[in-house]
Amino acid sequence: MGSVSDDFTTPEQADFAAAVQTGLSQRPRTIPARFFYDLRGSELFEDITCLPEYYPTRTETALLRRHAADLARLAGQGRPIIEFGAGSATKTPLLIAATGASTYVPVDISGEFLEQSVATLAQAHPQLRIVPVVGDFSRPLDLPQLNRPLTGFFPGSTIGNFDHAAAVDLLRSFRQTLGKDARLVIGIDTVKDVPVLEAAYDDAAGVTAAFNLNLLHRINRELGGTIPVDAFEHRAVWDAAHGRIEMHLLATRDVEFRAAGQNFTMPRGETIHTENSHKYTLAEARLLARSSGWEPTAFWTDADGLFGLHVWTA
Numbered sequence: 001m002g003s004v005s006d007d008f009t010t011p012e013q014a015d016f017a018a019a020v021q022t023g024l025s026q027r028p029r030t031i032p033a034r035f036f037y038d039l040r041g042s043e044l045f046e047d048i049t050c051l052p053e054y055y056p057t058r059t060e061t062a063l064l065r066r067h068a069a070d071l072a073r074l075a076g077q078g079r080p081i082i083e084f085g086a087g088s089a090t091k092t093p094l095l096i097a098a099t100g101a102s103t104y105v106p107v108d109i110s111g112e113f114l115e116q117s118v119a120t121l122a123q124a125h126p127q128l129r130i131v132p133v134v135g136d137f138s139r140p141l142d143l144p145q146l147n148r149p150l151t152g153f154f155p156g157s158t159i160g161n162f163d164h165a166a167a168v169d170l171l172r173s174f175r176q177t178l179g180k181d182a183r184l185v186i187g188i189d190t191v192k193d194v195p196v197l198e199a200a201y202d203d204a205a206g207v208t209a210a211f212n213l214n215l216l217h218r219i220n221r222e223l224g225g226t227i228p229v230d231a232f233e234h235r236a237v238w239d240a241a242h243g244r245i246e247m248h249l250l251a252t253r254d255v256e257f258r259a260a261g262q263n264f265t266m267p268r269g270e271t272i273h274t275e276n277s278h279k280y281t282l283a284e285a286r287l288l289a290r291s292s293g294w295e296p297t298a299f300w301t302d303a304d305g306l307f308g309l310h311v312w313t314a
């Protein structure tokens with residue numbers, strides 16, 4: 001019998017297998033949220049962003065549109081934009097147009113995903129210089145030669161998927177990567193009424209449920225899993241103590257299965273914790289900026305206070 005790294009040959013598969021082995025063996029059981037995003041998971045996430053209950057995407061997009069003139073003034077005009085993540089076909093062009101950037105540097109760990117989004121952007125903006133960087137943006141990066149200072153872009157409240165300590169580390173590392181006089185345009189979801197929050201993560205059409213359950217299908221597809229997916233249900237609950245929505249997969253009966261070369265048993269009622277999505281009040285968001293070496297410069301929200309768009313200065 002080979003070890004896990006022999007059985008699951010690509011580095012991505014070995015990483016996934018190791019995370020599943022460790023995560024399903026501990027209590028509470030967890031699988032890190034980054035494993036949601038295989039091809040199917042990425043498609044489902046795109047569908048989530050269009051759901052009526054999922055307010056973040058359309059609210060942030062409207063804020064980028066409404067505050068184009070403010071962004072031109074405060075986010076740094078004509079600077080190269082470094083986006084942490086492969087970029088969104090809608091939001092990225094809005095920031096580029098607002099600030100008049102002529103160079104765009106998307107940073108993503110997945111070369112394939114990066115290629116796709118670069119191709120879409122290049123077609124729509126033939127005059128834009130696009131310099132994709134394949135790399136892990138959670139570590140300080142060496143960027144190509146660029147005209148400094150730089151403006152970073154981290155939309156979507158992706159910061160919310162990191163625990164507080166990890167969020168501070170990440171934002172510090174952005175600061176280091178971006179360098180002197182940098183600006184960061186960052187979208188951060190706000191704390192709001194619990195029913196609104198829970199509906200955003202448990203929509204009526206069941207798309208978020210499918211996104212969560214896809215993680216189990218992915219284990220079955222890629223790691224020789226025998227998980228009876230029909231025995232699991234999606235749960236999304238607001239945890240007031242931590243200020244976050246937690247997503248779980250709940251076993252609705254006793255189950256036994258194999259995954260990543262190991263046997264697991266789970267009694268009915270136990271869950272696998274799959275994601276945290278932290279929400280920040282304005283005061284908490286400012287504290288997050290200052291604890292990670294940034295100075296909060298500007299903040300905009302919509303009439304209902306559903307989402308926050310911030311500009312920070314290094």
Ligand code: AVI
Nearest residue numbers: 048156157158161201208277
């Ligand atoms: C990517 N991230 C910011 C999303 C969020 O809202 O935390 C992921 C997501 N999970 C369920 N719905 C959306």
